[in-house]
Amino acid sequence: MSFDKIKIALVDDHTLFRKGLLSLIEVIEKDITILFEADNGLDMQEKLDPQNLPDIILMDVNMPGMDGYDTVKWLKVHHPNVKVLVVSMIESEDGIIKMLKLGVKGYLSKDVEPDELNNALTAIINKGFYYTDFITGKLVHTMQTDFEEGGQEDIIAKLTDKERRFIQLACSDMTYNDVAAEMFLSPKTIDGYRNSLFEKLNVKSRVALALYAVKHGIVKL
Amino acid sequence: MSFDKIKIALVDDHTLFRKGLLSLIEVIEKDITILFEADNGLDMQEKLDPQNLPDIILMDVNMPGMDGYDTVKWLKVHHPNVKVLVVSMIESEDGIIKMLKLGVKGYLSKDVEPDELNNALTAIINKGFYYTDFITGKLVHTMQTDFEEGGQEDIIAKLTDKERRFIQLACSDMTYNDVAAEMFLSPKTIDGYRNSLFEKLNVKSRVALALYAVKHGIVKL
DNA sequence: GTCAAAAACAGGTTATTTCCTCTTGTACAG
DNA sequence: CTGTACAAGAGGAAATAACCTGTTTTTGAC
Structure with a gap:
């Protein structure tokens, strides 16, 4: 599993942010390959090579054209094995839950430390997911309000x-x-x-x- | 038609406002009888005497219990000949249109001059309706956006x-x-x-x- | 009656929203 | 090459929204 390099793709409309992420990833982890970058879901669809799929896609939620939700939905149908790590500035309960229900493997705020990104990638490769306490808290809260109390x-x-x-x-x-x-x-x-x-x-x-x-x-x- | 006194009822949860309106009406028009006052739609239903229905009901939109919309709907079914003059502080396009579609005969803002209330009552008795230029404007605007432009x-x-x-x-x-x-x-x-x-x-x-x-x-x- | 919890309300501070008028740059028809 | 039109943006002012920490009043359980 960690035999080959981890293959990653970035989907975010913020070029600057994307580039920054790119250089961060290159610095913090030697065994990562960036397959491609995309502006939004549609762009991603074009750049996605079925013969060489990424292991993890770092994805934004708000994007023009095709947003994160629809993109993740599309991925679930067409490439269910590609893991998605959301990197977003949206932190509303509903938004996060929506993404988690779609099966994303992690949810990071855009202002986290680079280390956390590193941890997230490592965790997703090794354990298959990375949920911070913050996210776990949201999950627990949702479970409570969904089931415990009716x-x-x-x-x-x-x-x-x-x-x-x-x-x-x-x-x-x-x-x-x-x-x-x-x-x-x-x-x-x-x-x-x-x-x-x-x-x-x-x-x-x-x-x-x-x-x-x-x-x-x-x-x- | 103007043989008998005009019979009116007030439906508004604001007691002070209701009482004020009451005294205004008594001052400005001699041939008006106030049949009853009510706090909300439910209260009105109880106080409404089918043997002695009001000609016009002055009605608020926002009321606890049963609001203006539901009350007007109920009236349309049970006493379609009772005319409703809305007196509300809500002036949103949608709110007004909603009421007009329900067939209210006039729509006054709560801050109009007493004279306008007088005009409205007179107009409703004589012409059957009273729509200010403001309301007419809203109507025209809706018509335009509904039909003229698709x-x-x-x-x-x-x-x-x-x-x-x-x-x-x-x-x-x-x-x-x-x-x-x-x-x-x-x-x-x-x-x-x-x-x-x-x-x-x-x-x-x-x-x-x-x-x-x-x-x-x-x-x- | 008494105690505790919830509702109503005050004062004060900061962030956000909303509104106005006024430039600048850019595109596009004439 | 000009005028018109519109998107982008600046500056400033005033109204609202949001937050925090307390105080008083009501209410309901015991």
């Missing part, structure tokens, strides 16, 4: 009427001050609602809250 | 790849600075993208943009 639906069912109302109003052009007035509550209380809902629903912004609400049918479009 | 789908089809990408990224926890970095553009350019998209898609906030994007399939949940 899933997201249950969290939603546990929301109070006022929380539900707050979410409805937050999914509009209203400011939180407007929402507070509409609900006869102090803006500071609304502040509390937002913070506790952000935590409960595991989102980090009003936008994410709104999308979550739509996704789970709390608000109808 | 609907919203067309506006969406006209979006550039970059605009589409921007929307994708905006539907996340990223800040606009992050988005700018991800797209290799100046934050100020992102500023421009946002502003032009807000206008094109007729939304007024990032939240609304995100919901619009989901609704029209620009981003998948």
Whole structure:
């Protein structure tokens, strides 16, 4: 398995980042070959040689043309043995879970230390995967909310009427001050609602809250 | 028609606002009777006397329990001759259109002058409806985007790849600075993208943009 | 009644968003 | 070669959103 050099490909639209990664990899590991680089999923498809497939593909999530999700899906169908290590700046719960469900072998933030990249590559070759504590935490959290408590639906069912109302109003052009007035509550209380809902629903912004609400049918479009 | 007094009911969860409206109506028009007030749609259902239905119901949109949309739907089924005049602080395109499609006879903002309320009531009794230029504008705009140009789908089809990408990224926890970095553009350019998209898609906030994007399939949940 | 938990709310700080007006560069029709 | 048009970007201001740490009030269990 470690007889030949590890064959790697990079798929990321950030040329600078890609080049940087490239030089990093060349420095930290002698027995790695970079097969090719690609701007996005489509570009990757063209450059992928079925006779000489990479062992690991380092892949971004957000890319123009064909993004990481679709690219991984395509790979699962056409080249299921190619392992994917995601390197992304997206760290939203849903985004990570989505990728993990698609079977990626690791998930790194773009700001990790080079050493961690090295560890990740080594681990994936040796163990087949590399999940940081951070990722494991996300996984555990998802498992808990999915099964232990009966899933997201249950969290939603546990929301109070006022929380539900707050979410409805937050999914509009209203400011939180407007929402507070509409609900006869102090803006500071609304502040509390937002913070506790952000935590409960595991989102980090009003936008994410709104999308979550739509996704789970709390608000109808 | 103007033989009897005009019978009116108020449905709004804001007691203060309701009472204020009440006194306004009593002052401005002598031949109006207030049949009842209600906190929300459910409350209204209880207080509605089929033997003595109101001619016009002044209704809020956002209410706990049963909101304006559902209440109007219920009225259309059970008492189709009762006219609804919406008095709301919501002024989003979609919200207004939704109500108009349900057949409400007028749509007033909560901050209009008492005179306009008077005009609206008079118009609804005499002409059957009262649509301000603002509302008419919204209607025209919807008609245009729905039919003249082949609907919203067309506006969406006209979006550039970059605009589409921007929307994708905006539907996340990223800040606009992050988005700018991800797209290799100046934050100020992102500023421009946002502003032009807000206008094109007729939304007024990032939240609304995100919901619009989901609704029209620009981003998948 | 009392204690603990949850809800409502204050004050203050920083980051982000949104809006305006005004350049610059580039492409493209005339 | 010019004018028009549009994308990219600058500068600044004001409104909102987000976060953190406490205090008071309500509520419900014991």
